[in-house]
Amino acid sequence: MALRLGSLVDALGGELHGDPALQIESLAPLESAGDGALSFLSHPKYQSQLAASRAACVIVAPSMREAALARAAGGACIVAEEPYLYFARVTQLWKRQHVRAGGPRIHPSAVIDPEAFVAPDAAIGALCVVERGARIGAGTVLKSRVTVGEDCVIGERCLLHPGVVIGADGFGFAPNEGAWEKIEQLGAVRIGNDVEIGANTCIDRGALQDTVIEDGVKLDNLIQIGHNVRIGKHTAMAGNAGVAGSATIGAHCTVGGGAIVLGHLTLADHVHISAASVVTRSILKPGHYSGLFPIDDNAVWEKNAATLKQLHTLRERLKALEKTIKS
Amino acid sequence: MALRLGSLVDALGGELHGDPALQIESLAPLESAGDGALSFLSHPKYQSQLAASRAACVIVAPSMREAALARAAGGACIVAEEPYLYFARVTQLWKRQHVRAGGPRIHPSAVIDPEAFVAPDAAIGALCVVERGARIGAGTVLKSRVTVGEDCVIGERCLLHPGVVIGADGFGFAPNEGAWEKIEQLGAVRIGNDVEIGANTCIDRGALQDTVIEDGVKLDNLIQIGHNVRIGKHTAMAGNAGVAGSATIGAHCTVGGGAIVLGHLTLADHVHISAASVVTRSILKPGHYSGLFPIDDNAVWEKNAATLKQLHTLRERLKALEKTIKS
Amino acid sequence: MALRLGSLVDALGGELHGDPALQIESLAPLESAGDGALSFLSHPKYQSQLAASRAACVIVAPSMREAALARAAGGACIVAEEPYLYFARVTQLWKRQHVRAGGPRIHPSAVIDPEAFVAPDAAIGALCVVERGARIGAGTVLKSRVTVGEDCVIGERCLLHPGVVIGADGFGFAPNEGAWEKIEQLGAVRIGNDVEIGANTCIDRGALQDTVIEDGVKLDNLIQIGHNVRIGKHTAMAGNAGVAGSATIGAHCTVGGGAIVLGHLTLADHVHISAASVVTRSILKPGHYSGLFPIDDNAVWEKNAATLKQLHTLRERLKALEKTIKS
Numbered sequence: 001m002a003l004r005l006g007s008l009v010d011a012l013g014g015e016l017h018g019d020p021a022l023q024i025e026s027l028a029p030l031e032s033a034g035d036g037a038l039s040f041l042s043h044p045k046y047q048s049q050l051a052a053s054r055a056a057c058v059i060v061a062p063s064m065r066e067a068a069l070a071r072a073a074g075g076a077c078i079v080a081e082e083p084y085l086y087f088a089r090v091t092q093l094w095k096r097q098h099v100r101a102g103g104p105r106i107h108p109s110a111v112i113d114p115e116a117f118v119a120p121d122a123a124i125g126a127l128c129v130v131e132r133g134a135r136i137g138a139g140t141v142l143k144s145r146v147t148v149g150e151d152c153v154i155g156e157r158c159l160l161h162p163g164v165v166i167g168a169d170g171f172g173f174a175p176n177e178g179a180w181e182k183i184e185q186l187g188a189v190r191i192g193n194d195v196e197i198g199a200n201t202c203i204d205r206g207a208l209q210d211t212v213i214e215d216g217v218k219l220d221n222l223i224q225i226g227h228n229v230r231i232g233k234h235t236a237m238a239g240n241a242g243v244a245g246s247a248t249i250g251a252h253c254t255v256g257g258g259a260i261v262l263g264h265l266t267l268a269d270h271v272h273i274s275a276a277s278v279v280t281r282s283i284l285k286p287g288h289y290s291g292l293f294p295i296d297d298n299a300v301w302e303k304n305a306a307t308l309k310q311l312h313t314l315r316e317r318l319k320a321l322e323k324t325i326k327s
Numbered sequence: 328m329a330l331r332l333g334s335l336v337d338a339l340g341g342e343l344h345g346d347p348a349l350q351i352e353s354l355a356p357l358e359s360a361g362d363g364a365l366s367f368l369s370h371p372k373y374q375s376q377l378a379a380s381r382a383a384c385v386i387v388a389p390s391m392r393e394a395a396l397a398r399a400a401g402g403a404c405i406v407a408e409e410p411y412l413y414f415a416r417v418t419q420l421w422k423r424q425h426v427r428a429g430g431p432r433i434h435p436s437a438v439i440d441p442e443a444f445v446a447p448d449a450a451i452g453a454l455c456v457v458e459r460g461a462r463i464g465a466g467t468v469l470k471s472r473v474t475v476g477e478d479c480v481i482g483e484r485c486l487l488h489p490g491v492v493i494g495a496d497g498f499g500f501a502p503n504e505g506a507w508e509k510i511e512q513l514g515a516v517r518i519g520n521d522v523e524i525g526a527n528t529c530i531d532r533g534a535l536q537d538t539v540i541e542d543g544v545k546l547d548n549l550i551q552i553g554h555n556v557r558i559g560k561h562t563a564m565a566g567n568a569g570v571a572g573s574a575t576i577g578a579h580c581t582v583g584g585g586a587i588v589l590g591h592l593t594l595a596d597h598v599h600i601s602a603a604s605v606v607t608r609s610i611l612k613p614g615h616y617s618g619l620f621p622i623d624d625n626a627v628w629e630k631n632a633a634t635l636k637q638l639h640t641l642r643e644r645l646k647a648l649e650k651t652i653k654s
Numbered sequence: 655m656a657l658r659l660g661s662l663v664d665a666l667g668g669e670l671h672g673d674p675a676l677q678i679e680s681l682a683p684l685e686s687a688g689d690g691a692l693s694f695l696s697h698p699k700y701q702s703q704l705a706a707s708r709a710a711c712v713i714v715a716p717s718m719r720e721a722a723l724a725r726a727a728g729g730a731c732i733v734a735e736e737p738y739l740y741f742a743r744v745t746q747l748w749k750r751q752h753v754r755a756g757g758p759r760i761h762p763s764a765v766i767d768p769e770a771f772v773a774p775d776a777a778i779g780a781l782c783v784v785e786r787g788a789r790i791g792a793g794t795v796l797k798s799r800v801t802v803g804e805d806c807v808i809g810e811r812c813l814l815h816p817g818v819v820i821g822a823d824g825f826g827f828a829p830n831e832g833a834w835e836k837i838e839q840l841g842a843v844r845i846g847n848d849v850e851i852g853a854n855t856c857i858d859r860g861a862l863q864d865t866v867i868e869d870g871v872k873l874d875n876l877i878q879i880g881h882n883v884r885i886g887k888h889t890a891m892a893g894n895a896g897v898a899g900s901a902t903i904g905a906h907c908t909v910g911g912g913a914i915v916l917g918h919l920t921l922a923d924h925v926h927i928s929a930a931s932v933v934t935r936s937i938l939k940p941g942h943y944s945g946l947f948p949i950d951d952n953a954v955w956e957k958n959a960a961t962l963k964q965l966h967t968l969r970e971r972l973k974a975l976e977k978t979i980k981s
Contacts, residue, residue, distance in 0.1 A: 088828035091838035111453040126765040126783045129453045129471040144783040147489040161822040162801040168488040168526035171547040174415035184418035199822035199856040202526040202548040220825040221856040222878045224549045224566035239878035240896040242567040258914045260585045276932040278603040291622030292932050294632045295945030303639040305948045312957040438780040456780045456798040474816040495815040495853035498874040501742035511745035529853040529875040551876045551893035569894040587912045605930040605946050618949030621959045630966040
């Protein structure tokens with residue numbers, strides 16, 4: 001299977017330097033691309049890899065045109081304003097070209113309630129469960145073993161990976177003489193268009209109102225989204241992250257892997273949280289926020305961690321010294 | 328669908344101020360409750376929301392009776408000793424009233440071993456797996472895609488959400504010349520009554536003896552419980568938390584989201600662990616424990632984290648200064 | 655069901671002191687082993703438990719031979735070079751002896767693509783999904799509800815626990831005017847021999863090349879492995895851990911529960927990461943590394959955490975003091 005450079009540029013645009021009849025046989029990163037491979041230079045800092053690359057063709061930004069044309073191994077190049085975005089579209093074209101004839105649109109092993117609505121061109125994979133009142137929008141794909149609970153709504157062109165659970169009960173209990181009394185979770189989950197949800201990620205239904213995931217949100221694997229959370233458009237979250245109940249996350253945010261956002265907090269648009277950081281207060285100003293203990297050799301860490309447990313006292317001692325010296 | 332105030336108070340008690348014939352059309356939080364909605368005031372600090380609320384009826388504590396009766400929008404109120412608990416029971420009543428005719432008690436797509444025992448009034452959802460020797464108690468509900476492994480026992484009135492895995496092998500290996508030799512996991516999992524387990528949560532079987540979850544425990548989504556762990560009655564754990572093998576957690580504890588309890592430790596009853604904290608030693612005294620790096624603007628965090636890596640040295644320098652000044 | 659001591663030693667070797675005809679009725683930890691139980695002493699520090707144990711037979715190292723023979727309760731012992739490894743093999747023997755007649759090798763509810771390859775003696779559990787082009791090696795066992803995606807390869811004698819997802823799309827998007835453009839994930843996952851993967855763990859397919867898990871790797875539950883990660887032979891990772899895209903982890907490493915390795919990093923062989931630590935830079939030297947905030951009483955933690963937010967300033971103040979005193 002292969003793709004002609006000419007048809008690629010016809011489909012995606014860009015300025016081709018090289019033979020349009022050349023056949024691309026694979027897509028590969030710059031450092032490992034061999035003959036027949038198409039690659040890309042996403043950032044000028046990798047320019048040395050460009051010089052050494054044996055790729056048949058490299059996608060570059062206009063500023064890298066000369067460098068691409070001067071490659072020792074020769075070869076073609078495509079000049080595009082945003083090489084990484086261009087490359088993303090190449091992968092999509094490649095996938096469409098190489099896709100094998102599909103299985104059934106709705107796999108016979110899926111369990112779909114007669115009172116659920118599945119758009120005519122949505123696809124439901126093997127062993128999925130779509131419960132009563134759920135709605136699956138046009139062009140949406142549920143891979144295998146996805147559960148969409150009662151009355152939950154998935155928009156158009158979404159992609160839900162295996163093991164995803166939409167609409168399990170939120171975690172709500174009232175204390176009752178030492179035990180916990182269940183608060184029935186009467187809301188649902190509403191997911192916008194163009195949302196991707198990673199394997200085994202869970203989004204709980206709301207207690208009274210709905211949990212809402214807006215258009216274009218991308219969630220990685222094994223993420224927990226609590227009840228009544230709202231995640232704004234085009235926000236992306238990496239694996240193992242967690243958002244506790246009733247938190248509101250703005251649009252265009254990023255949340256790193258393993259990070260946690262506590263309940264009832266608000267994050268403004270364009271807030272970026274580093275991996276493994278814990279958001280313990282609302283963040284109303286766009287920016288980049290972090291909070292993680294730096295890793296170190298275990299022996300060094302032990303000493304520093306032990307000292308950290310007396311940090312407040314150290315500060316008091318420092319204050320006392322300052323006072324002594326002043327007087 | 329609606330619920331008369333009078334029938335609500337008949338069922339749950341409380342002191343009604345208002346027209347028993349009034350129809351409640353929805354349940355809603357105080358700040359968004361509109362006409363026809365029933366709401367509640369869980370804490371005096373939200374009293375300003377009470378004054379402004381347009382809810383048809385509000386559940387309040389006795390101390391808030393006058394404030395509720397004086398609402399600008401008028402409307403009914405129910406006075407109850409514990410409004411939040413009362414409201415939990417309203418959600419249960421609401422759910423029972425609004426539940427639609429159910430599907431089959433045991434979904435035909437579930438795979439139940441002939442040597443498993445399922446109580447006559449337990450419900451097994453679509454695409455569940457109940458293995459040989461497993462026992463599912465009366466009134467217990469397995470939602471879709473739950474696995475209960477060989478010989479594992481689930482008590483009465485439990486609720487297991489989609490994707491739960493009970494009784495996978497514990498993580499046990501003996502080192503063998505650089506490789507790992509499997510220790511077969513010969514115990515099972517025993518879960519008490521009234522336990523709720525969130526979506527995609529995993530509870531491993533014991534190595535030799537059983538992993539035990541006592542009555543009334545509530546586990547959120549995506550939690551990992553290692554082999555031979557014991558969790559005491561009415562303990563609640565939030566999403567993404569993890570408990571390593573052979574840890575013993577007492578009764579009436581709470582463990583925050585993403586927190587981790589290391590193996591072989593003991594937590595007393597009534598121990599509360601903050602989100603994302605790591606329990607590295609046994610905690611034998613009831614109380615509230617925390618250990619997480621405070622989040623900050625990334626640039627500030629970087630400076631503090633860099634200094635933290637020399638904290639022990641700073642302490643030595645401080646000591647030296649103190650000595651110098653003394654002499 | 656029982657096992658004769660004589661047949662045990664015939665199968666596994668070791669030096670038996672006691673009656674070969676003695677029937678072992680259970681396997682148990684030293685402190686709870688009763689009559690009829692076989693136990694083991696893995697480390698001299700538990701010697702006091704040995705003295706008090708009522709186990710019918712105890713596996714001990716040569717250095718503990720005399721202590722084992724001198725037990726107050728009498729009883730047999732087996733002397734073996736590595737008691738813990740010996741015990742691991744006993745559990746395997748026990749399991750083989752006690753295994754009940756199996757169900758079908760390929761459960762009829764599994765959904766296996768006609769273009770997938772399943773080795774003749776592999777076992778596929780209930781409600782698994784094996785997609786087109788996937789390959790399941792000899793002796794490999796998929797427990798229930800496992801998904802193996804298109805073109806992914808699982809080696810020989812692997813064990814995949816319920817809910818595992820192999821080959822979901824890696825998390826790859828190019829920014830496009832505030833939205834995210836999908837980078838199709840065109841690689842697959844290749845898993846070696848003798849790999850064990852815990853419940854609900856996810857291993858994503860590579861973007862262009864494959865994600866690779868080498869022979870003998872052991873992964874616990876709820877772990878996230880990003881695209882293009884490579885994990886070296888016999889490395890073990892505990893529950894809730896996460897490895898971000900394109901990280902390379904060496905052989906014989908251990909990664910503690912909840913630890914996170916950021917993307918594109920390299921860990922050498924024999925690197926050991928403590929639980930809940932975050933690896934933010936490559937680690938090229940074998941050793942033990944940690945980075946977690948010590949847990950403390952909440953009030954103490956609050957003071958120390960607050961001071962930590964001004965740590966850099968404290969350092970500056972300390973420096974200033976030092977200067978003052980010098981001059």
